[in-house]
Amino acid sequence: MAVSMADITKLRTMTGAGMMDCKNALTEANGDIEKAIELIRKRGQAIAAKRSDRDAAEGCVLAGVNGDFAAIVAVKCETDFVAKNADFIGLTQKVLDAALENQPANADALLALTIDGRTLADLITERSGVTGEKMELGYYEFVKGASVVEYIHTGNKLATIVAFEQAGVERQVGRDIAMQVASMNPVALNKESVSEKIVAQELEIGRDKAREEGKPENMLDKIAQGRLQKFFQENTLLSQSFIKDGSITVEQYAKQNNAMPIEFKRVTLNQE
Secondary structure: OOOOHHHHHHHHHHHOOOHHHHHHHHHHOOOOHHHHHHHHHHHHHHHHHHOOOOOOOEEEEEEEEEOOEEEEEEEEEOOHHHHOOHHHHHHHHHHHHHHHHHOOOOHHHHHHOEEOOEEHHHHHHHHHHHHOOOOEEEEEEEEEOOEEEEEEOOOOOEEEEEEEOOOOOOHHHHHHHHHHHHHHOOOEOOHHHOOHHHHHHHHHHHHHHHHHOOOOHHHHHHHHHHHHHHHHHHHEHHHOEEOOEEEEEHHHHHHHOOOOEEEEEEEEOOOO
């Protein structure tokens, strides 16, 4: 049967599929929009199953703020070509908008949210059917605080969010600290919040290096402790040298500007 341009446009708006894909799906579904959506979704499911062993290493990373809540989402795909496509970026933005509005507790809860009667999981599957690539929700992170700020690095492959103890943090100050997180990739807020696993690893590395340097066995633990303190200084946010002024630490900058960070998240799809 003939299908109208209005129905094709409506289906394209709902699914992000190409004009010919929408026309073919509507023709097969005898003009039934819901059946056409299901056909597109099934194609996506088939592609997802067929390409399940593929590496979805590219994608789009976006971050945003809603009141005292900030979130990062990353939707992953196989190629940089698809990652830069406006419709794919738009899909990622839809996922982020849903996260900001509903503030789900985890990725599964996020994927279960619905837009126009379809879950976000279905939307991602449908987009897979359009592009022919494996797609998945790669990351969902969030923070809450009296103030929150987001930073998205050029290219949509790296984003950070930071929560602050104080309300009314000046946006540029907040972004400076979010950019610090993006640039310097701290492992934790301060030395007290570094995991026991990382501490144990760094102590072992410190002992091994000292042993390789020929240091006496009875000095290894002391040397390793000294190197651990240097690790804390270089790899915890508050102790790091501030990237815009190396004469002060991030903690000093935060105190000067009444903007003490209490939590941060960083998501990247870049090779580091």
